[in-house]
Amino acid sequence: MKPFAYVKPLDVAEAVAAVGPGTKFLGGGTNLVDLMREGIEHPETVVDITGLPLDEVDELPGGGLRIGALVRNSALAADRRIRAAYPVLSQALLAGASPQLRNMATVGGNLLQRTRCRYFYDQAYACNKREPGAGCDALSGFTRGHAVLGVSESCIATHPSDMCVALAALDATVEVASVRGTRRIPLADFHLLPGDTPQVETALAADELVTAVELPPAPVAANSRYRKVRDRASYAFALVSVAAALDVRDGTVTAARLALGGVATKPWRAREAERILIGGPATEEAFGRAAEAELAPATTRPGNAFKVGLARATIVATLRELTDE
Structure with missing residues (x-):
């Protein structure tokens, strides 16, 4: 693993101020740490955000819920408000990973997890996500787990998240912060199709931190x-x-x-x-x-x-x- 600098900020303002070239935010670490060990991610600086006050689920004034980016997947799945008003989200979270991983994984990290495509993880194969312009060996390889919708000649890797599928159905919004302030991105627009740039996976700017996910009131979601x-x-x-x-x-x-x-x-x-x-x-x-x-x-x-x-x-x-x- 390549050496890196380590920073642990006390608040969101300090966290986004610490961003520079090659910075990665660390939440649960269930994806980032694996990618660093495999030599796929090699950040210059890791900003540990686990101490930030982003681990609560709050009710919004007009209805709906605001879910902090550091809420653990297991805690969100068990939240009585989620189970009652948005059962599809609780079920999706419980369908993902193992209990041990759900206890570590965070909502923000789940949003940003990278594909589990075997060609992405194995550096013996060409992968445009890992190395832009290298090609995609999956196109002529073993494709049983690969995508059939939203594909391009540059990438056919599937998105791995269960949680994000439920959030897409619920019209969720992602709140992000940077030194420029806060903005909200509809979840439907947050993840990008591969096109000719499959390495650009989200609409998140390099200096932005996911701080929350908001669920609007949705009476239909009670039957989901x-x-x-x-x-x-x-x-x-x-x-x-x-x-x-x-x-x-x-x-x-x-x-x-x-x-x-x-x-x-x-x-x-x-x-x-x-x-x-x-x-x-x-x-x-x-x-x-x-x-x-x-x-x-x-x-x-x-x-x-x-x-x-x-x-x-x-x-x-x-x-x-x-x-x-």
């Missing part, structure tokens, strides 16, 4: 589910995941939220499927049509073509479960 399909029952990343919320009145869908994981290069808000669902019948046939419309632009390879059918089936099953309540 997270379904994750994976190779084994625990500690595995999604082949397909679905975060869904549904409101049905007299057999008609009046509100719908849908996001997908395991199939895209970022947490994927299924806007086309939502458009078709709202105002339509709450039937399995209608759910299937909405899923097919969302998945129509999929770009597949021999190893991951099965994800289109699996995603359709998972979307339908999740929505059907929500209508059975």
